[in-house]
Structures are given as structure tokens and as C-alpha cells.
Amino acid sequence: MSAATGRDTAERTRSAPSAGERSDLSRLAVLEVLRAVGSGPRGLLESQAEERLLRHGENVVPALRAVPWLRRVVRSLRDPFTAVLFCLALVSCLVAAWTTACVIAALVAVSCVLRASGEYRADRSAAALREMVAATATVRRRSDPDAAPVTREIPVDQLVPGDVVTLAPGDVVPADLRLLRAGGLTVDQALLTGESAPVPKLPVDVPGGNKENEESHLCFQGSSVASGSGTGVVVATGSRTRFAATIRGVAARREGTAFDRSVRGISWALIRFMLLTPPLVLMANAALRGRGLETVPFAVAVAVGLTPEMLPVIVTTALARGASRLARNARVIVKRLPALHDLGAVDVLCTDKTGTLTEDRPVVEYATDPDGTPAPDVLRWAALNSLWMLQLAEVPASDALDEALLAAAVASEDDLDCDAVAALPFDPARRLSTVVARAPGRPGTHILVAKGAPEAVLERCAAVRGGGGERLLDDRERARLLAAWAEQAADGLRVLAVAVAERPARKAPSAYSARDERGLVLLGTVALRDRTTDTAAGALAALAGRGVEVKVLTGDHAGTAARACRDLGVDPGRPVTGAEVDALTEPELVEAAGRTTVFARCSPEQKARVVRALRSAGHVTGFLGDGANDLPALRAADVGICPREAADVTRDAADVVLAAKDLTAIDEAITAGRASSANIASYLRIALSSNLGNVIAMLAAGLLMPFLPMLPAQVLLQNLCFDAAQLAFAYDRPAPSRLREPAVLRPRAFLRFVAAFGLLNAAADLAIFGVLALSVRGIGGNEEAFHAGWFTENLLTQALVMVLLRGGRAGTRMPRPLRYGTAALAVIGLLVPLSPFAGALGFTGLPVFFYALLAVVLTAYGLALQASQARYEEELAAAEQEPEPEGPQEEGQDGEGQAAAEEPAERVAVGAR
Numbered sequence: 072m073s074a075a076t077g078r079d080t081a082e083r084t085r086s087a088p089s090a091g092e093r094s095d096l097s098r099l100a101v102l103e104v105l106r107a108v109g110s111g112p113r114g115l116l117e118s119q120a121e122e123r124l125l126r127h128g129e130n131v132v133p134a135l136r137a138v139p140w141l142r143r144v145v146r147s148l149r150d151p152f153t154a155v156l157f158c159l160a161l162v163s164c165l166v167a168a169w170t171t172a173c174v175i176a177a178l179v180a181v182s183c184v185l186r187a188s189g190e191y192r193a194d195r196s197a198a199a200l201r202e203m204v205a206a207t208a209t210v211r212r213r214s215d216p217d218a219a220p221v222t223r224e225i226p227v228d229q230l231v232p233g234d235v236v237t238l239a240p241g242d243v244v245p246a247d248l249r250l251l252r253a254g255g256l257t258v259d260q261a262l263l264t265g266e267s268a269p270v271p272k273l274p275v276d277v278p279g280g281n282k283e284n285e286e287s288h289l290c291f292q293g294s295s296v297a298s299g300s301g302t303g304v305v306v307a308t309g310s311r312t313r314f315a316a317t318i319r320g321v322a323a324r325r326e327g328t329a330f331d332r333s334v335r336g337i338s339w340a341l342i343r344f345m346l347l348t349p350p351l352v353l354m355a356n357a358a359l360r361g362r363g364l365e366t367v368p369f370a371v372a373v374a375v376g377l378t379p380e381m382l383p384v385i386v387t388t389a390l391a392r393g394a395s396r397l398a399r400n401a402r403v404i405v406k407r408l409p410a411l412h413d414l415g416a417v418d419v420l421c422t423d424k425t426g427t428l429t430e431d432r433p434v435v436e437y438a439t440d441p442d443g444t445p446a447p448d449v450l451r452w453a454a455l456n457s458l459w460m461l462q463l464a465e466v467p468a469s470d471a472l473d474e475a476l477l478a479a480a481v482a483s484e485d486d487l488d489c490d491a492v493a494a495l496p497f498d499p500a501r502r503l504s505t506v507v508a509r510a511p512g513r514p515g516t517h518i519l520v521a522k523g524a525p526e527a528v529l530e531r532c533a534a535v536r537g538g539g540g541e542r543l544l545d546d547r548e549r550a551r552l553l554a555a556w557a558e559q560a561a562d563g564l565r566v567l568a569v570a571v572a573e574r575p576a577r578k579a580p581s582a583y584s585a586r587d588e589r590g591l592v593l594l595g596t597v598a599l600r601d602r603t604t605d606t607a608a609g610a611l612a613a614l615a616g617r618g619v620e621v622k623v624l625t626g627d628h629a630g631t632a633a634r635a636c637r638d639l640g641v642d643p644g645r646p647v648t649g650a651e652v653d654a655l656t657e658p659e660l661v662e663a664a665g666r667t668t669v670f671a672r673c674s675p676e677q678k679a680r681v682v683r684a685l686r687s688a689g690h691v692t693g694f695l696g697d698g699a700n701d702l703p704a705l706r707a708a709d710v711g712i713c714p715r716e717a718a719d720v721t722r723d724a725a726d727v728v729l730a731a732k733d734l735t736a737i738d739e740a741i742t743a744g745r746a747s748s749a750n751i752a753s754y755l756r757i758a759l760s761s762n763l764g765n766v767i768a769m770l771a772a773g774l775l776m777p778f779l780p781m782l783p784a785q786v787l788l789q790n791l792c793f794d795a796a797q798l799a800f801a802y803d804r805p806a807p808s809r810l811r812e813p814a815v816l817r818p819r820a821f822l823r824f825v826a827a828f829g830l831l832n833a834a835a836d837l838a839i840f841g842v843l844a845l846s847v848r849g850i851g852g853n854e855e856a857f858h859a860g861w862f863t864e865n866l867l868t869q870a871l872v873m874v875l876l877r878g879g880r881a882g883t884r885m886p887r888p889l890r891y892g893t894a895a896l897a898v899i900g901l902l903v904p905l906s907p908f909a910g911a912l913g914f915t916g917l918p919v920f921f922y923a924l925l926a927v928v929l930t931a932y933g934l935a936l937q938a939s940q941a942r943y944e945e946e947l948a949a950a951e952q953e954p955e956p957e958g959p960q961e962e963g964q965d966g967e968g969q970a971a972a973e974e975p976a977e978r979v980a981v982g983a984r
């Protein structure tokens with residue numbers, strides 16, 4: 072056995088730290104930490120990693136693990152509808168109405184099981200989709216003790232304590248790490264500590280020296296690399312990480328999206344209505360009929376009849392179906408199901424420019440000195456900056472601008488062989504990157520080479536070097552240069568400025584910081600061209616046709632962004648810059664955000680501020696971006712969207728991941744979102760108007776007759792059948808007209824619909840009341856026949872409503888589940904009163920004459936429905952010309968306070984046209 076093998080075997084027997092040891096590890100010297108976790112700078116052996124994976128389990132935070140089936144059933148009991156149903160069952164028990172209580176319990180059980188199984192399936196498919204775009208970790212491992220370490224990507228859940236991991240900008244920190252090396256590393260750990268600015272991280276041999284930031288040598292799972300790079304050893308995974316302890320706070324992050332608000336709003340409005348119904352029924356019966364507590368079960372059943380218990384099931388099924396079709400057909404992955412609904416409601420899409428509207432394949436056109444004279448040397452310095460950055464900052468891949476500079480410099484056969492000592496990587500707030508190199512032939516002197524956005528470089532310059540040598544930079548010169556760059560930008564060029572400075576050499580590379588980026592000498596600029604993509608113009612036009620306004624939020628120059636918009640057929644208007652955004656108050660920004668198409672030179676936080684302003688103006692806002700600089704805006708939006716090749720941290724935070732950074736895919740995703748929303752809206756419109764009609768008719772009949780129009784158990788049975796049939800709405804194909812505008816609930820139109828069709832339904836029910844009076848020889852004569860007649864009529868009218876009001880694609884066949892659902896409803900309505908169970912359910916057979924009259928009533932009802940539907944569509948088309956007034960949407964407002972039905976001016980995202 073070799074010495075190395077012996078050492079590794081000894082390492083293998085050493086166990087990784089326990090939770091209690093983790094905090095101690097943070098205080099140990101690096102070598103002691105490596106010893107404690109049984110690892111070394113060359114990483115673990117593959118066999119060690121396998122064995123540790125078995126021992127410690129996968130690196131998955133417990134709160135993110137799949138929830139077992141049974142726990143889901145129990146959890147669905149916490150739904151507010153279920154809670155109200157439970158209360159009603161309790162009331163039934165109190166008055167010894169056991170049948171009613173049992174039927175309600177059955178109703179609760181069925182809806183809980185359906186909901187839990189629907190959610191389980193939906194979560195499983197969402198998890199499978201998430202898996203496809205999950206972040207990976209870059210680890211260093213060895214196949215055997217003598218082999219050289221190999222750096223490779225592995226799924227984050229396969230990491231084990233002792234693994235040596237490398238970090239680069241945009242990476243999610245995959246586990247808790249102790250840093251071994253770092254270069255300009257800053258980490259965004261807002262999710263853990265709430266600090267909004269990235270925190271610098273430095274390796275230290277022995278901790279304790281940095282009193283201001285005692286954890287600067289540790290990186291925690293769930294944070295992300297804002298800039299720089301580093302290497303660290305994993306000290307804790309899975310449930311032992313600090314992230315696991317704070318995960319509850321993270322899960323709550325998305326609360327208050329348009330989707331959650333709308334469902335909660337509607338639910339609470341209904342619940343209040345439900346709770347009011349039983350006392351009203353009791354009082355009316357007591358006052359007009361002198362009935363007492365014996366009416367309680369009926370009153371309870373009427374309240375239950377109002378409940379759309381299947382709402383959660385339909386919502387989950389419709390969204391899950393939409394998401395899996397989208398993944399299959401358009402290769403768009405929806406990681407968080409409700410985001411699909413939010414996508415359907417999006418009316419403003421914010422996007423970055425580079426790589427979305429443009430190809431992100433810049434090509435160098437020319438390099439000039441500050442006087443505009445061609446200057447190949449400027450390109451050479453810019454390329455040196457890119458090359459050294461690549462080497463020193465351990466960036467896995469250079470960005471497109473760096474690649475373009477390197478390609479152009481190689482093409483011109485420039486000498487790129489220099490000796491760099493430190494790197495201050497690019498970050499979107501500074502907008503420049505700087506490297507420090509040994510000045511060739513001058514020991515003791517270092518040279519700083521900065522390149523970046525011209526305004527950012529210029530404000531750090533004190534002099535310019537032109538044809539006539541070096542001269543001081545005065546205000547006139549600054550104005551002249553800015554004007555010249557603006558002209559280049561208006562021509563569609565991306566301009567990078569390059570500047571240098573000489574400094575006495577410092578020993579430690581870490582002694583250089585962004586504070587040294589001043590007093591520079593401007594050498595000139597490199598102009599690059601990035602073509603607009605072939606598909607963007609078409610996709611932008613399609614989005615406009617769907618009522619989605621596109622806004623560009625870019626870090627690039629206003630002129631470049633405006634030119635790209637113009638090339639794509641979009642009027643950019645007057646661009647607003649990030650600096651101007653900073654100068655605006657919140658109300659001013661809300662107003663400016665509404666009318667501005669291009670926001671340029673935006674920092675990540677400014678992009679997020681614009682998105683928040685749009686949201687508080689009542690817009691459902693999507694954000695598409697791919698860089699780590701897009702993260703705050705992505706999190707601020709109702710729906711965060713990124714392409715698959717985006718930085719890990721962006722992909723992690725996004726709700727929707729596109730296979731390609733292509734606006735066409737977003738158009739498809741928005742359509743799919745609208746289709747799901749339209750189906751949920753169909754269910755709500757039909758369920759609520761039908762239920763309302765039934766309740767009105769039952770109350771009226773109850774007061775007119777000496778007996779109850781339907782027994783409580785019968786009301787509940789018909790409710791159960793209707794609910795089950797309506798599950799089919801999750802499979803409907805909405806008409807194209809319903810996909811043409813954002814899926815937004817227009818509360819007034821929605822309420823008018825429910826009231827109008829509810830009354831129509833009540834009229835049909837009461838007409839049957841008359842028919843029954845005629846056909847079963849007086850309503851006082853035969854209670855059971857009356858109940859049977861009304862049961863049959865109710866289910867048949869409900870089936871009719873499902874066919875006629877579904878708002879599906881006119882003239883095409885209904886999808887199979889909907890055909891089966893409506894047919895089953897009609898068959899049950901016709902056959903149950905004739906079946907062997909009829910007696911037990913309190914029904915009896917009806918004369919043939921009744922069915923003939925029923926056919927007449929149903930035909931009249933069908934015609935009336937169609938006529939009203941046509942009028943409703945006309946009104947809706949007119950309303951679309953004059954949109955309902957929009958009120959500002961208070962962020963974080965409680966759903967209860969936002970009951971959609973109560974706030975006609977509010978824009979709430981449930982497609983309920």
C-alpha cells in the first residue's frame with residue numbers, strides 16, 4: 072500500500088463534522104479544518120465521496136424535500152373552504168343531522184384526496200422540470216490517490232463534506248464552505264443575513280483578525296457569487312447548513328404574487344358569503360314559515376352548495392397540465408406552478424437588451440484613441456485585461472465582450488504574453504474591470520489596466536493620452552468625449568473605454584481594491600457591434616398583439632439600447648438612465664415607469680426598483696434576464712424568467728426557464744398561462760353562477776312550499792356530482808379570443824356575469840317548480856317526486872351550462888374529459904331517481920309528461936343562455952375598448968383585504984373573462 076493510499080484510508084475513517092462541530096470549524100485554522108473534514112486541497116477521492124454520500128445523505132435542504140402523500144392530505148385540511156365545511160359539519164352534528172354531517176365529511180374527504188393527489192402529481196412533475204435546470208457545483212476530485220485532481224460539474228445534491236469546490240461569478244454557493252483561496256470574491260448573502268450589498272470574502276489561515284466581519288472566510292449555502300472567484304472546502308451539507316435553518320424565511324419570499332392574491336381574494340369573498348347564508352336562511356324560514364331549528368341542516372346544505380370546493384384542485388391540475396405541455400412543446404420550464412398563471416396575467420414584460428434583443432455575439436469594429444485616431448494599442452490593452460482576468464479571477468468562461476476582444480487581438484496577432492498579479496473583476500455596479508500587472512522592464516512598478524463602460528472609466532480618469540501625448544482632462548474634454556461616445560452608441564455600437572495607471576508595486580495582490588481605480592489615464596475606446604436577433608422583431612410584435620408592453624432595462628448605453636429598439640420596430644421614446652431613476656421619488660418613478668420604454672445604464676438595484684414601481688402601478692410584471700446583475704429585478708417581478716444558460720444563481724431564482732433566450736418562447740409561455748387561467752375562470756364563472764342560481768331558487772321555493780325543496784343530503788349529492796364533472800375544465804381548450812389579452816379578472820364584468828347567469832339559472836329552476844306543480848299533481852302532494860324532478864333538472868341545467876358557457880373554442884368539439892364530464896352529469900341526473908338507490912336518497916319515479924315539459928324548459932333555458940352569452944361577449948368587447956379603471960396595487964396587502972369581488976377598480980390576476 073502506498074503512503075498516499077494509507078493516508079486516504081485514514082481520511083476515509085475520519086468523519087465529517089457534526090452540526091455541533093460546525094461552528095467550531097469556523098474558528099479553526101485552514102489546515103485543521105481540512106484535517107477535521109478528512110480532505111485536502113486536491114479534493115476527495117471519488118470512492119470517499121461515494122461513501123460519504125451514503126453516510127451523510129444528499130445535499131438537499133429538508134424543507135425542499137418532497138412532502139409525503141399523507142401529510143399532503145392532512146395539510147389540505149387547512150384550506151379555508153375545508154375549514155368552513157368542517158364548521159358546517161359540526162353545526163349539523165350539534166342539531167343531530169347525521170346524514171348532512173356525513174355527506175359534508177365525504178365531500179371534504181373527496182376534495183382533500185383529490186387535491187392532495189393533484190398537488191402530489193403536479194409537484195412531482197414540477198420537481199422533474201426543476202431537475203432539468205438545477206444548478207450544478209464545480210468540484211475537484213481524484214479517481215485514485217495518485218491521480219491528478221479533475222475539476223468537473225456534479226449535481227449539487229451529490230456534494231459531500233470535504234469536497235473541494237470552486238466558485239465563479241453567478242454561481243450559487245452549493246454548501247457551507249471554508250475558503251481556501253479567493254480573488255476579488257464578493258458574495259450576495261441577502262437571503263441569509265438580509266444585507267443587500269455583496270459581502271467581500273477572503274481566505275484566512277487563522278480566523279479572528281477581521282472584527283467587522285468575523286465570517287468573511289466562510290461562504291454559506293444559498294448565497295451567490297456577485298463577483299470574483301474562490302475555492303473552498305465543504306464543511307456542511309443538507310440539513311446541517313445555515314441555509315437549512317433559515318429556509319422558512321426563504322420559502323415565504325414569494326408570498327403576495329398576483330396569483331396568490333387573486334385566489335385568496337375570491338376565496339375569502341365566498342367564505343364570507345357562505346358564513347352569512349345559514350343565518351339568513353334560518354331567519355327567513357323562521358319569519359315567514361315559523362320553522363325552527365329543523366331548518367339548520369337545509370341552511371347548512373345551501374351554504375355548502377355555494378362552495379367551489381374544487382377550486383384548489385382545478386387550479387393545480389390546470390397549471391400542472393399547462394406546465395408539462397409547455398415543457399414538451401415549447402421547451403419552457405415552469406419551476407413554480409403558480410408562475411404559469413402569473414405569466415398569463417403579465418401585461419408588462421421587462422427584459423435586458425444584451426442577448427435578448429441582440430445576439431450577445433459582439434464583434435470588434437475599431438479601436439481609437441481619445442482624438443478619434445485608429446489606435447491598435449487600445450485594443451491590445453483591452454484584450455490583456457480580458458486575458459489576465461480570465462487567468463487570475465479563475466472565471467470559467469469569459470463573457471462575450473471579453474471573448475470578442477480576445478478574438479480581435481488574436482486576429483491582429485498581438486502579443487498577449489504579460490505578467491499579471493491581481494484582478495478586480497467586472498461588476499455591474501462599477502461597470503468596469505481592472506487588472507494589475509508588472510510593468511515590463513520596470514521592477515517595483517505595477518500597471519493598472521481598466522476597461523469598462525466609458526462613463527464609468529472616464530469618471531476615474533485624470534488625463535487622456537492622444538496623438539499629441541498626455542494632457543489633463545478638463546470639463547470641456549469630458550463633454551466632448553461623452554458626446555462622441557453617445558454618437559457611436561446611437562449608431563448601435565457598444566463602446567468600451569480603456570485606461571491605465573502606474574503605481575509603486577505592492578507586495579500582496581489583495582492590497583489592490585476598487586479604491587485604486589482613480590487617477591487613470593484614458594487611452595481610448597474599442598467599439599463593438601452586436602446584431603439584433605432574427606426572431607426578436609417578430610416576437611415583440613406578437614407580444615404587443617397580445618397586449619404585453621415590452622420595456623428594456625439594460626446596463627448598456629441609452630443610445631445603443633434605443634437603436635436596438637428602433638431596429639426592431641419599437642419606438643424607444645426618451646430613454647431614462649439609472650442615475651435619473653435614483654433621482655426620482657417613488658410616485659415619480661411609478662409615473663415614469665409607465666411611460667418609458669428604455670431604462671439604460673441601470674445597476675441591478677435600479678432595475679429592481681423599476682420593476683417594483685411597475686408592480687405598484689398595478690401591472691403584472693415579468694422580467695427576463697440572464698446575468699447575475701438581473702437577480703434583484705428577477706426576484707422583484709411577479710414572474711422571473713431566464714434562459715437555460717443563465718448564471719446558476721439567476722436560474723435558481725427564476726420561476727420560468729427558457730430552453731433558448733428567445734422572446735418567441737415567452738410568447739408561447741404567456742399563451743399557455745392564459746389558457747390555464749381561462750380554464751380556471753370558466754370553472755369559477757360557471758360554478759359560482761350555477762350555485763348562486765340554485766341557492767336563490769331553493770330559498771324562494773323553500774319559502775313558498777310547505778316542505779323543503781330538496782333534502783340536505785340531496786343538495787350535497789348534486790353539489791358533489793357538479794364539482795366532480797367540473798374537474799374537466801382543467802382540460803379545456805379556450806377560444807383564441809380569450810388568449811388575446813392578459814388574463815386579468817375584471818371584477819365588475821365578472822360579478823355582472825355571475826349575477827345575470829345566476830338569476831337566469833334561478834328562473835329555469837323556478838320554471839321547473841311550476842312544471843312539477845303541473846306534472847305531479849300539486850307540489851304539496853308528492854314530496855319525493857318533487858325532489859326527484861328538481862334533482863334531475865338541476866344536473867341537466869348544470870350540464871347545459873357547462874357546454875354553453877364554457878367559453879371554449881367555438882365550433883370545435885369539446886375535449887374528451889369535458890364531453891365525458893357533462894355526459895356523466897346528465898346521465899346521473901336522469902337515472903339516479905329511477906335507480907334502486909332512489910328510495911334511500913328520498914326520490915321517486917316521475918311521470919313521462921314531466922320529461923316532455925322538462926325538455927321544453929331546458930330548450931328555452933338553452934336559448935336564453937346563448938342569447939345572454941352573445942350579449943355578454945358584446946359588452947365585454949366594448950369594455951375592452953375602455954378598460955376598467957386601475958387602482959394602485961398595495962404590495963404585501965393581505966388577500967382578505969383585497970377581495971376581488973369587493974374592489975371593482977382593482978386589477979387582480981385571474982382570467983375571468
Ligand SMILES: Nc1ncnc2c1ncn2[C@@H]1O[C@H](COP(=O)(O)OP(=O)(O)OP(=O)(O)O)[C@@H](O)[C@H]1O
Nearest residue numbers: 423424425497499502503504522523524625626627
Ligand atoms: N466584461 C466586461 N468588462 C468590462 N466592461 C464590461 C464588461 N461587460 C460589460 N461591461 C460594460 O458594463 C456595461 C454594463 O454591463 P451589464 O452587464 O450591466 O449590462 P449589459 O450586458 O450591457 O446589458 P444588459 O443589461 O442588457 O444585459 C456594459 O454596457 C459595458 O460597457
